Amino acid sequence: MAAKRSGAQSKRSQRIGGSLQSAQEPHSEQPLSLERIVATAVELLDGQGVDGLKMRQLADRLGSGAMSLYWHVDNKEAVFDLALDSVLEYRGPPQTVESQDWRGEVVHMLEDWRASMLRHPWSASLLPRRRLGPNILSRLELLSNTLTRGGVADADLNVAIWSLWNYVMGATITRANFNLSDDDMAAAQQRLTRLSERYPTIERTRLLLDNDWDGAFRKGLDSLLDGLSPR
Amino acid sequence: MAAKRSGAQSKRSQRIGGSLQSAQEPHSEQPLSLERIVATAVELLDGQGVDGLKMRQLADRLGSGAMSLYWHVDNKEAVFDLALDSVLEYRGPPQTVESQDWRGEVVHMLEDWRASMLRHPWSASLLPRRRLGPNILSRLELLSNTLTRGGVADADLNVAIWSLWNYVMGATITRANFNLSDDDMAAAQQRLTRLSERYPTIERTRLLLDNDWDGAFRKGLDSLLDGLSPR
DNA sequence: GACCGACTCGTACGCTGTACGATTTAAGGC
DNA sequence: GCCTTAAATCGTACAGCGTACGAGTCGGTC
Structure with a gap:
């Protein structure tokens, strides 16, 4: 009887920071994690577009069952939210640009x-x-x-x-x-x-x-x- | 053996012009038509948003079976296209605005x-x-x-x-x-x-x-x- | 051993768009 | 009247979707 977590974000709500690259290993034996889910979702979205992202396919790519995703993520909407934000980080202007300009x-x-x-x-x-x-x-x-x-x-x-x-x-x-x-x-x-x-x-x-x-x-x-x- | 029409737009591709109002008669015995379909689709979209438009519901409102729509329209995408364009007509500036301005x-x-x-x-x-x-x-x-x-x-x-x-x-x-x-x-x-x-x-x-x-x-x-x- | 929380996943349900083919309706020609 | 043909309608069925539910696995603690 696993208690699904309720609140705003599943307990796995760590920072999604910058290091979100991952090769295209079609399946792997690593454990599931928010980071891997989001990174793979971005790959899928890049390849297939918004309508091309399916929970089952996402799970397949991660080498897991579809419903396993729902332990880390509330629903598909949350995947969109996380993928979107993960892509919009800004590292600031290059150092050559002086603060005058x-x-x-x-x-x-x-x-x-x-x-x-x-x-x-x-x-x-x-x-x-x-x-x-x-x-x-x-x-x-x-x-x-x-x-x-x-x-x-x-x-x-x-x-x-x-x-x-x-x-x-x-x-x-x-x-x-x-x-x-x-x-x-x-x-x-x-x-x-x-x-x-x-x-x-x-x-x-x-x-x-x-x-x-x-x-x-x-x-x-x-x-x-x-x-x-x-x- | 009914031959579905093929090309860009079903034979019912008349002008969608300006007169697209219709009261909210939930069902009626009028025959289906592109105009009625589009007008009702707009009503539904206004009420429920993009994700709220379902072919079955649209047909219900029109008092017809779901598949009847497909005689007049290629697919759901076409409904979106038609609804969108029908809403963007422009009648031009009022006469008080002179062509100087x-x-x-x-x-x-x-x-x-x-x-x-x-x-x-x-x-x-x-x-x-x-x-x-x-x-x-x-x-x-x-x-x-x-x-x-x-x-x-x-x-x-x-x-x-x-x-x-x-x-x-x-x-x-x-x-x-x-x-x-x-x-x-x-x-x-x-x-x-x-x-x-x-x-x-x-x-x-x-x-x-x-x-x-x-x-x-x-x-x-x-x-x-x-x-x-x-x- | 017993227990427990973290995590995984097989099955099932309701809903979707729509392919297919049977059925109804309208219009002429005779 | 009846027959033929095309236009239009719709019942059924299917594959695919998100995800609720609950059973199952695993690794620690006592």
């Missing part, structure tokens, strides 16, 4: 944020729907500090933070879901030219085919920071 | 976009993952035109459009998923003060409790437009 630090952190999520495309669509984990809160705290250091008044701070958040989230979610294989590109091209008389302008500027996503992200971010900076 | 038109269209999605919160998280329907493309076309009229050069146009798109999507998705009941608010409050020494700045400015979402959206949008406007 607040704007550079903001850009660096946000580009790193976007890059982290694009490395795990499932994380982008997941993030807005879930409780903000410690790694996310840390990034917001850092952003808040840096902006303050840059001269943004307290009264304008929240608007600035949310504007940057909105921009980064929108850009990353859009990019992560725009997985353009060559076939897709061809299809989009065809579709567009077929509709060119109905949407002449966006066809002319090739809005949907413009694929310098990184550059566009950076430019838009610059514009937004221009608009937000104290004048 | 390009920036006002942009703001109006984008605020209407956000409002439409917040009226159907499921649509926000759905949009980035799906093919762009005609109503969305029309909005992009309009945006493109208006910006050009406002003096944005072709070379900067795509960056401007995507920046605005990113901002609006990020803001709307975030807002739509932040459904703060009073209980949630209380919980967040508690959680924050408990963590106040770890995240002092965002606690001080009450970032997560600031609930003037509409005002913040407008202010951030203004800043972004400031940054994007030709100097």
Whole structure:
């Protein structure tokens, strides 16, 4: 008669810190642990996407029975929460960046944020729907500090933070879901030219085919920071 | 031997235009139709959210068997696509807005976009993952035109459009998923003060409790437009 | 030995989307 | 009237999902 633990998080709620890599050993005789579960879930999510993560498959990869997972984890939702947060750690700006350059630090952190999520495309669509984990809160705290250091008044701070958040989230979610294989590109091209008389302008500027996503992200971010900076 | 239709869209692919209201008659003897299916799907989505839409329940509401839906619709994904696009129609700016005020038109269209999605919160998280329907493309076309009229050069146009798109999507998705009941608010409050020494700045400015979402959206949008406007 | 908590997992249940094929209904042609 | 054909409906069935439940295993302590 094993008593399932009840509260917010199973007793195995240690820190999920940084060392979450693991080779792709399909099965192994190591004991189950939160760390292994989360790391393997991330692998699976990277490979199959959000809908591709099944508890049974996750257990298979770990060499265990499906129901064993539930000793370490409350339910599938919790797996998502943990996997998401584990992927969003931020190590801070490189040492070459001096603390004078607040704007550079903001850009660096946000580009790193976007890059982290694009490395795990499932994380982008997941993030807005879930409780903000410690790694996310840390990034917001850092952003808040840096902006303050840059001269943004307290009264304008929240608007600035949310504007940057909105921009980064929108850009990353859009990019992560725009997985353009060559076939897709061809299809989009065809579709567009077929509709060119109905949407002449966006066809002319090739809005949907413009694929310098990184550059566009950076430019838009610059514009937004221009608009937000104290004048 | 009924031949299921194959191609892109079942033969019932008429325009889904504007008149998509329907009272909440739980069952009725009217025949099934794409329009009724989509309208009822929207009702259900509004009430239960994305995960709450089940084909059986949808059929029940329509007073039909579950499998009857599949004559009109390829699969559940198609229901999502149709429901999403049906909700994003734009009727254009009011007549009081004169064509001089390009920036006002942009703001109006984008605020209407956000409002439409917040009226159907499921649509926000759905949009980035799906093919762009005609109503969305029309909005992009309009945006493109208006910006050009406002003096944005072709070379900067795509960056401007995507920046605005990113901002609006990020803001709307975030807002739509932040459904703060009073209980949630209380919980967040508690959680924050408990963590106040770890995240002092965002606690001080009450970032997560600031609930003037509409005002913040407008202010951030203004800043972004400031940054994007030709100097 | 007895006991106990930590942990694992086989089985089973209810629910999902939907393939398949039988059935009903509507519309013409004669 | 009756026959044929296509459009539309739906009952049944199946595989796959998350997970509740309870039995089973293991390694310490007394």
